[in-house]
Amino acid sequence: MRVLLSDGAGLTAGQCATVLSRAGHEVEALSPDPLCLCRFTRRVRRVHGVPGIGTDPLGWLDAALGVAARGRADVLLPVQEQVAVMSLCRERITGAGVLTAVPDFAALAQVQDKVSAFRTLARFGLPQPPGAVVTSAAGLLAAAEPPLYAKAPIGTASAGIRYISAPAELRQLAASWPWDATSMLIQQPARGPLAMIQSVFAHGELAAFHVCMRVREGTGGGASHKLGIALPAARESVATLGTALGWHGALSADVIVTDTGPLFIDINPRLVEPVNALRSGVDLTAAMLQVAGCGSAEPQPAGTPGARTHQLLLAILGAAQHGGQRRDVVRELRHALTRTADYRDSTEELTPAWSLPVVAATLATLVSPPAWRHFADAPRAYSLTPAAWQQLLDRAEKDGQLQPSRRVREDDL
Ligand SMILES: Nc1ncnc2c1ncn2[C@@H]1O[C@H](COP(=O)(O)OP(=O)(O)O)[C@@H](O)[C@H]1O
Ligand SMILES: [Mg+2]
Numbered sequence: 001m002r003v004l005l006s007d008g009a010g011l012t013a014g015q016c017a018t019v020l021s022r023a024g025h026e027v028e029a030l031s032p033d034p035l036c037l038c039r040f041t042r043r044v045r046r047v048h049g050v051p052g053i054g055t056d057p058l059g060w061l062d063a064a065l066g067v068a069a070r071g072r073a074d075v076l077l078p079v080q081e082q083v084a085v086m087s088l089c090r091e092r093i094t095g096a097g098v099l100t101a102v103p104d105f106a107a108l109a110q111v112q113d114k115v116s117a118f119r120t121l122a123r124f125g126l127p128q129p130p131g132a133v134v135t136s137a138a139g140l141l142a143a144a145e146p147p148l149y150a151k152a153p154i155g156t157a158s159a160g161i162r163y164i165s166a167p168a169e170l171r172q173l174a175a176s177w178p179w180d181a182t183s184m185l186i187q188q189p190a191r192g193p194l195a196m197i198q199s200v201f202a203h204g205e206l207a208a209f210h211v212c213m214r215v216r217e218g219t220g221g222g223a224s225h226k227l228g229i230a231l232p233a234a235r236e237s238v239a240t241l242g243t244a245l246g247w248h249g250a251l252s253a254d255v256i257v258t259d260t261g262p263l264f265i266d267i268n269p270r271l272v273e274p275v276n277a278l279r280s281g282v283d284l285t286a287a288m289l290q291v292a293g294c295g296s297a298e299p300q301p302a303g304t305p306g307a308r309t310h311q312l313l314l315a316i317l318g319a320a321q322h323g324g325q326r327r328d329v330v331r332e333l334r335h336a337l338t339r340t341a342d343y344r345d346s347t348e349e350l351t352p353a354w355s356l357p358v359v360a361a362t363l364a365t366l367v368s369p370p371a372w373r374h375f376a377d378a379p380r381a382y383s384l385t386p387a388a389w390q391q392l393l394d395r396a397e398k399d400g401q402l403q404p405s406r407r408v409r410e411d412d413l
Contacts, residue, residue: 001025001026001074001289002025002026002028002071002072002074002075003025003026003027003028003073003074003077003289004028004029004030004064004067004071004073004075004076004077004098005017005027005029005044005077005079006076006077006078006079006080006082007029007030007031007079007080007382008029008030008031008033008036008037008038008039008047009031009033009036009037009038009080009381009382010037010079010080010382011037011222011273011311011313011314011349011350012079012080012270012271012272012274013029013037013038013079013080014037014041014350015273015274015275015349015350016077016079016271016274016285017029017038017044018041018043018275018349018350018351019274019275019278019283019285020043020077020285020289021043021044023285023286026045027043027044027045028044028046028047028048028067028071028073029044029046029048030047030048030050030064030067030082031047031049031050031381031382032049032050032051032052032381033381034047034049036381037355037357040355040356040357041350041351041352041355043351046071048063048067048071049063050063050067051063052381053081053082053085053382053383053388054383054384054385054388055385055388056388057082057084057085057384057388057391057392058085058089058391058395060082060085061085061089061092064076064082065093065096065098068096068098069096073098074098074099075098075100075289075292075293076093076098076099076100077100077101077271077285077288077289077292078100078101078102078249078250078271079271080270080382081382081384082382083102083103083108083249083250083269083270084108084112084269084384084389084392085392086100086102087102087103087104087105087108087269088105088392088395088396088399088401090102090104090105099292099293100292101200101248101249101250101288101289101291101292102248102249103201103245103246103247103248103249103251103269104246104401105392105396105401105402106396106401107245107247107248108269109393109396109402110245111245111251111267112154112269112389113153113154114151114152114153114154114155114160114185114266115133115153115184115185116153117266117267118133118185118187119133120245120267121241121264121267124240124244125240126240126241126264127237127261127262127263127264128187128263128264129187129188129189129190129256129263129265130187130188131185131186131187131188132185132186133183133184133186134183134184134186135182135183137175138174140170140173140184140186141170141171141174143186144186144188145167146164146165146167146169146170147163147164147165147166147188148163148164148170148186148187148188148189149161149162149163149164149185149186149187149188149189149265150162150164150173150184150185150186151184151185151186151187152184152386153183153184153185153386153389154384154385154389155383187265190258190263190265191256191258191259192256192257192258192259193214193256193257194213194214194223194254194257194265195212195214195229195234195255195256195257195262196211196212196213196214196223196252196253196254196272196273197209197210197211197231197238197252197253197254197255198210198212198252198271198272198273198274198277198284199238199242199250199252200249200250200251200271200284200287200288200291200297200300201242201247201248201249201250201251201291202248202290202291202295202296203246203248203295203296204242204243204244204246204247204248205242205243205296206235206238206239206242206243206299207287207291207299207300208277208282208283208284208287208297208299208300209235209238209282209300209302209303210228210276210277210280210282210284211228211230211231211235211303212226212227212228212229212276212277212280212307212309213226213227213228213229213257215227215308215342216315216318216342217318217322218311218313218314218315218317219314219317219318219321219372219376220376222311222314223273223311223314224310224311224315224318225308225309225310225315225342225346226273226276226308226309226310226349227276227307227308228276228277228279228280228303228304228305228306228307228308229305230302231255231257231262233261234253234255234262237262237264238251238253248291248295249269249270249288249291250269250270250271250272250284250288251267251268251269251270252267252268252269252270252271252272253266253267253268254266254268271284271285271288273349275309275347275349275350276309276349277303279307279309279347280303280305280306280307281301281302281304282300282301282302282303283300284300286300287300308345308347309346309347309349310346310347310348310349311348311350312336312348312350312353312354312358313350313357313358313361313375315332315336316329316332316358316361316362316365316372317361317365317372317375317376318372319331319332319365320370320371320372321369321372321373323369324369324370326365326366326369328369329362329365329366330366333362357375360375
């Protein structure tokens with residue numbers, strides 16, 4: 001198949017390109033950034049320039065459909081936050097003869113922003129840390145005692161997340177009101193390791209499911225090292241959520257695995273980094289292509305726990321960020337090159353392992369560890385901004401895909 005990836009900058013795009021091209025598909029990608037990750041792998045035949053969805057989501061769609069028509073793409077595969085505009089305009093995509101797998105916009109809107117996701121999880125009884133929605137500085141100060149996480153409704157790769165450890169920080173945050181956001185989710189920290197859940201649904205039916213543990217954090221909350229695990233309680237919860245929302249396409253989540261079970265802290269209405277799942281025996285991208293092709297998918301087998309995978313790029317940047325010294329970057333490199341420590345029996349998720357961005361990040365952080373920031377900030381080109389999300393919500397209300405907006409209030413919790 002000719003598969004056009006909605007994004008070419010993110011790690012998910014890079015991993016999907018690897019998996020799909022190995023499976024024999026022809027892969028191209030879209031990105032506003034001509035020097036994005038997918039530009040440096042021969043698994044992607046071409047990267048096409050498009051507007052960023054953060055500034056112009058509908059312009060992105062027009063450009064994407066233009067590229068798909070010219071290149072006669074069979075499938076436009078959502079691999080990042082473009083899923084939001086693709087979901088809103090699904091009929092335009094399929095009307096253009098291009099296959100895709102996206103949820104209804106009304107379903108997507110229930111989990112796309114963190115405030116809506118918090119309420120949706122509560123409505124369907126999924127376990128999550130205690131939290132509250134606040135809409136004013138006074139509400140924020142009254143909501144909870146630190147430590148807590150303050151989460152803006154829209155923000156990816158930890159862009160809208162603040163960890164508040166002391167009352168003074170909370171007062172500081174309240175003093176900076178009003179924020180861009182009209183509301184904010186305040187959530188108690190949960191104790192335990194973070195696990196990433198990945199699933200694919202076809203019209204509300206679970207077709208593929210995988211969980212991996214974040215063994216080590218890279219930058220932006222991402223995992224530089226993962227371990228595939230079994231987490232039956234999470235499977236049940238995700239199946240409940242997907243069925244209740246009639247989910248179609250990929251649905252991912254972050255959970256904290258506490259002593260009393262997994263607590264959901266983040267829902268991502270899209271595919272996330274599929275290689276650990278594939279190494280565990282669960283082919284998320286194949287399931288997505290089946291759902292795109294015929295609206296259903298043969299159920300994928302349950303994953304075999306124990307698969308270890310890593311992304312050197314994130315590990316190097318993470319060493320520079322968390323260690324902060326050149327020797328931390330050198331140690332990481334030594335472990336990777338000698339396949340020791342966290343690299344023993346572990347497979348690289350991105351190919352080629354030493355692509356130009358990896359080499360550049362390594363050299364830059366060896367010269368100056370704070371350079372990690374430059375590389376970690378790069379993926380923002382694919383992020384949905386609050387303004388872009390509002391534009392999509394307004395459009396959905398006009399089209400009749402959403403009820404006229406219910407303004408978020410503190411008292412309707
Ligand atoms: N309630 C929580 N308890 C513990 N850790 C949390 C909690 N909320 C967020 N985190 C940490 O912050 C990171 C980012 O939060 P998340 O809600 O996943 O936002 P995003 O991935 O959209 O930036 C998580 O990966 C996790 O490490
Ligand atoms: Mg997250």
